[in-house]
């Protein structure tokens with residue numbers, strides 16, 4: 012036995028030695044001439060701007076086997092593999108602009124030359140991620156009968172409807188990668204294929220509208236990736252017979268909502284299951300215990316309910332689990348307990364963020380030695396964070412934000428977290444005040460501790476964070492001056508949020524590349540200069556002073572990318588300077604509540620993409636320059652509380668056709684309201700109060716269609732409203748509502764508020780009955796004008812009215828009986844007119860006190876005068892101006908919501924939801940692929 016083994020060993024040694032010497036001898040063999048020519052022709056027909064194929068040169072002595080990307084068979088010299096893909100240029104891997112640019116330079120372009128078909132022995136062809144390549148036809152592929160691996164990801168397939176038929180002619184194909192192709196659609200002509208050896212099929216990120224049914228008949232298939240397509244309908248049960256499947260990803264498709272299909276639980280060889288964001292609902296069945304081979308489970312962004320902890324002790328191979336954004340309502344301790352039964356050493360990533368988990372975190376959490384990613388964000392987890400979390404020596408990402416955690420965080424919680432790069436605990440009732448000499452063991456890139464108790468001292472430990480790029484320590488009770496080391500940390504911040512603290516002192520410059528929020532502090536001195544790449548700057552509600560010109564006009568050759576500039580509520584003075592052409596990207600400009608004077612410069616009209624312009628409460632004067640008619644995308648214009656004069660410009664109606672809010676309140680505008688205003692079909696709020704406007708209320712007000720419909724929600728979404736200017740996807744709006752809903756609810760307020768305020772002008776004539784068409788109007792204030800005539804009978808049609816003020820006019824006649832139909836009315840003021848007769852009986856009208864009716868000749872409850880005593884003067888008590896104050900307050904609350912929406916929600920939106928939802932999504936895509 013032993014002798015046999017030894018002789019076998021010797022025999023093997025001889026074979027190995029022979030093979031090695033043979034290979035050595037062979038390495039000088041030139042490649043096959045015809046294939047060299049084919050490669051050269053292939054190169055010749057390609058566009059290779061950066062000369063990636065510079066080693067592919069002509070010459071008889073050239074060995075094409077040594078060319079970049081070419082691998083030959085050691086025995087025959089045939090070209091065996093061609094590696095020309097750009098794996099590093101996958102969308103999710105490219106993180107910086109420089110990397111992206113590098114990719115676009117080095118991409119091969121042009122139509123894929125047919126010459127490749129001459130490489131008859133080719134086994135491996137990777138042209139993936141060369142997004143400039145085009146496949147006009149794939150007929151040439153049939154010349155490659157030995158092909159086992161084909162990657163044409165990212166290639167433009169327009170014209171190549173034959174992709175499937177052709178690939179069908181490759182009997183040996185094992186892997187087919189056609190991900191993220193341009194214009195790759197279903198091929199309806201194909202019903203069956205015969206790739207008997209195909210094991211890996213990647214058709215992710217295309218525009219497929221249905222799952223190709225032919226794939227259900229492929230016996231060797233173990234890997235199917237169909238994520239990011241447009242596949243609708245029910246999830247087909249054809250998968251149920253594919254029991255050898257190991258990888259199945261159907262995420263991000265448009266399937267109709269359903270529970271997790273039963274048959275799926277039978278695929279017990281599955282290692283990767285991706286069912287993210289496909290409308291799954293209902294409970295997760297205990298049958299999930301069958302999926303015991305699963306290492307990666309992604310059921311996130313669905314509407315799954317119930318509990319999961321009972322089943323986790325059967326999923327003993329789990330390395331990554333993502334159930335985030337569902338409605339799972341386990342006790343978090345039971346999830347930890349169940350996972351710790353057999354996954355302690357295996358679990359690397361756990362995302363249960365945005366669910367309904369409750370209860371306390373337990374010490375067992377510290378025993379998952381390999382845990383690198385943990386998100387429990389946005390649940391209802393209470394109690395303290397256990398010290399054991401500090402033992403997670405592999406933890407890189409920790410997010411427990413938006414829970415109800417309480418108690419103190421201490422150095423102990425971080426004792427072994429040497430690898431931590433993301434730390435978020437924001438919006439809890441936690442206190443974190445480590446010893447000022449503490450040196451953290453980690454170097455975080457991303458720290459989000461907003462709405463925690465960190466102050467009053469500025470967190471000293473931050474000075475050891477040399478890799479910081481995103482920092483949020485807003486609402487943290489920090490006071491005093493920002494230490495100088497803070498601005499000198501070796502990195503450049505990308506996002507920085509220090510808002511809502513009590514920080515003081517001046518800011519000499521802002522080394523931040525994308526977003527800065529310093530609002531609601533006590534900063535003083537001039538506005539700090541910013542980097543040309545900055546996108547969002549929030550400095551409102553501070554004591555910044557001086558002129559704008561230094562900030563806006565300092566010479567910079569680079570085009571500014573600033574999109575949002577909010578420097579409202581400061582002590583800025585002087586004129587608005589003429590440098591707006593330097594800020595072409597501005598979308599939102601808020602200069603409200605400062606001490607600015609002078610006229611609006613004509614150059615403001617060069618801000619063509621602006622959506623929101625708020626100059627409220629300054630000392631600006633003159634006419635509104637007609638150059639502003641070019642700002643066709645303006646949605647919100649607030650010029651109130653200044654000294655603007657001239658007539659209300661008719662061009663606002665002609666040219667600013669998307670206006671949702673027009674506020675000219677408290678200025679010196681005079682003349683008539685132009686009929687053109689009625690063309691503003693999106694107008695939700697019109698406030699012209701407290702000017703010198705005369706003439707009649709235009710009859711055409713009934714054309715203001717946003718106020719004439721009750722279906723405002725639909726209208727708002729249909730218009731994409733303001734959100735499209737930032738991220739153009741309702742996904743992000745949903746994310747905002749979803750993640751922020753618990754704390755702020757302004758987003759729906761803009762949708763709901765509709766208001767007309769023309770009070771305190773010199774309007775004459777009658778209230779036209781057309782006004783009654785504004786069935787969606789919620790607040791109407793016409794008080795303190797010179798209006799006469801009767802209140803139109805059809806005012807009762809305005810079913811949405813919550814506030815109506817017609818006081819201090821010359822209206823006469825009776826209160827129309829239709830008033831009793833105004834069911835939502837909660838504020839009414841008809842005082843000081845010449846109204847007569849009985850107040851109509853209704854639950855609503857009698858619920859107001861008599862001050863709503865005072866100063867008329869009305870009778871019946873709630874006024875004290877009894878109607879039977881005809882002709883007597885009602886009991887007039889001087890109620891002062893209570894009514895106006897109430898109404899004024901109401902209106903400013905309404906406007907406060909709208910304008911506040913931008914102050915409060917927009918920054919939060921960018922800092923939290925954007926980052927977490929968007930980048931996280933990309934991260935996850937990356938981790939999946």
Ligand SMILES: *[C@@H]1O[C@H](CO)[C@@H](O)[C@H](O)[C@H]1NC(C)=O
Pocket residue numbers: 034083084085091
């Ligand atoms: C050819 O030989 C090299 C080493 O000389 C080896 O790395 C490579 O895998 C071989 N290729 C094939 C196709 O056998």
Ligand SMILES: *[C@@H]1O[C@H](CO)[C@@H](O)[C@H](O)[C@H]1NC(C)=O
Pocket residue numbers: 179180181182204205
């Ligand atoms: C695959 O089927 C096509 C027809 O659908 C046929 O032309 C081709 O020869 C078949 N290939 C193999 C390897 O059987």
Ligand SMILES: *[C@@H]1O[C@H](CO)[C@@H](O)[C@H](O)[C@H]1NC(C)=O
Pocket residue numbers: 401402404426427
């Ligand atoms: C921290 O990690 C080190 C080495 O990885 C280990 O020896 C030590 O016990 C750990 N400390 C805690 C508190 O887990």
Ligand SMILES: *[C@@H]1O[C@H](CO)[C@@H](O)[C@H](O)[C@H]1NC(C)=O
Pocket residue numbers: 582584585606608
């Ligand atoms: C506003 O500016 C005027 C001069 O333009 C100045 O007299 C006044 O003091 C300023 N007010 C504040 C609060 O700075």
Ligand SMILES: *[C@@H]1O[C@H](CO)[C@@H](O)[C@H](O)[C@H]1NC(C)=O
Pocket residue numbers: 640641662665666
């Ligand atoms: C404003 O609208 C009027 C009428 O539609 C049009 O003639 C004019 O060119 C528009 N102005 C601009 C700057 O678009």
Ligand SMILES: *[C@@H]1O[C@H](CO)[C@@H](O)[C@H](O)[C@H]1NC(C)=O
Pocket residue numbers: 722724725
């Ligand atoms: C009103 O909106 C709902 C959805 O919010 C929609 O189903 C309905 O069709 C809309 N009605 C009209 C008249 O647009």
